Amino acid sequence: MEKRSAFIAIVGRPNVGKSSLLNKMLRQKIAIVSSKPQTTRTRIMGVLTENDVQLVFIDTPGLHKPRNSLDKYMLRSVNESVAGVDACVLVVEADSNITEGEKMFAEKFRSLGLPAILAINKTDTLKTKEKLAPQIAELSKLYDFSAVVPCSAQTGEGIDDLKAELRKLSSEGGYMFDEDTLTDQPERVLAAEMIREKLLRLLDKEIPHGTAVFVEKMRERSGSDIIDMDAVIYCERDSHKGIIIGKGGSMLKKIGSYARQDMERFFGCRINLQIWVKVKEDWRNREGILRSLGYDNSDFD
Template sequence: MQNSKDTKILFAAIAGHTNAGKSSLLNALIGEKIASVSPKPQTTRTRITGIRNIGETQLVFTDTPGLHRAQTKLGDKMLKAAQEAVSDIDCVIFMQDCTKPLGEQEQTMLDNLTKQKTPVIFIYNKIDLMSEKAKLAPLLAEAEARWHPRALIPVSVIKRDGVQDVLDELMQLAAPGPHYFPEDMLTDQPERVLAAELVREQLLYLLQDEVPHGIAVVTERFKEREDKDLLDVSVLIYCEKESHKRIIIGKNGAMLKKASTRARQELEKFFRIQVNLQTWVKVKEDWRNRDLLLEQFGLSQKD
């Protein structure tokens, strides 16, 4: 822990509905890809911590699972992780897709944060998709009147428009205190977890809508060879049905090969080393409602 009279620290949670762009914002704020992103909702399943050091200031971000109506035990645990993340935090970055209305869960969370006097940076994301920009002004005015956030910032994370404004607000909120993470640390996620998430991300991009939510990826082997610059990574892809297994593998293994190739390229980009990636698919029926498997897959929120 680095401690001096000049250092500052800020803990911020990124919250909002599923698919609002929270993980994309985390990656943009950190400057590196540490969280999986995809067009599918509920991409993030657990809390992910990202760290950004700017001068003497350390910004610690928690990317939370999106707010949604839970239909499985996994969904319940994801909601619990999101709700716990916004408690005992310095500020909340609340993200909303500007092309969609605020839901009941989001409004309740904002009401509670306002009552608790938690500083909120309210972000309306995806402004690049808003055909009529004039519609943005009433949305900002409504949010200001009801919740009085510290800042209201329209952004397009995908185009990096407005991201620096978010960072500027966060830097102003940082308070004197020690740094809790090493200067060169980007995330608290183990390398095995990052590898599994990069594989799952590609499956989310490529598979049909009914399959991705029933997929878990676990890294079985993660070891760099001693005789050459090569990283051996073996992962198991778990799904809930035999029919889903056939879809994941694809005709003559084409889908699994495509996902594995894309995942290997992402792994090599992140770890900056040549990667030998091996993937297998197994069926674990109804794993999202089985506590033992959720714990085994690293998806069980500790009480």
């Protein structure tokens, strides 16, 4: 059979479960997930090669009104992702109202003539499925979706249907990447993201949103299966630094130990992780710093 492929952007409002769906479809965790909105900051590519079809997913930051340069970067990265793909998955939460976000995406699909599938995620939270039909009817007025798939990234319900619908949108012409490609994220970035996920999980409110994580060193110790890693957490204020470190270093220890467990599972070896916390005031508005931390708009110019 001729090999087929498709580039697919996963889009939607913050916190609807875009990254969770990507991980579930790939059966590998490459995108971090948290209960706080605006978890994903960059485009993350994940590749699934199955049944002679290669689906190349682009996970995108949840769309929201930009308040600083980092937000503007995120918004641009969504726009650019949508412009360059064969199809989109618009993710919404079951039992939620239509907002400006969905309307804006529908408008974008229309202007680009882009096929889109509507994924209604978190169906596990519904007590009965009665609410699905009216929600589907409302959303279907926005756009002529190629398919509507109720699903749950948590239980796996509907995930195979979603993949099957996406395969229908693929075209002939071979694969874009090697069959065993999983992601375009370098190992250092994956490791830094694992640390940022723990910050989002363990710290309250705005503090994690004002952090960036950078892995400065990642080196295999010769003759052993240990990787030595140095990472820096940048935050915006001295007071935040204190909170991230915690009493007697207790919070930083917890962050490091959870992140290390994830890394050891993913990389399949032991990790010796050292983390420092540094203050860089207002980094989210400083283009030079954004660039040095990997939030680089120049790819888009």
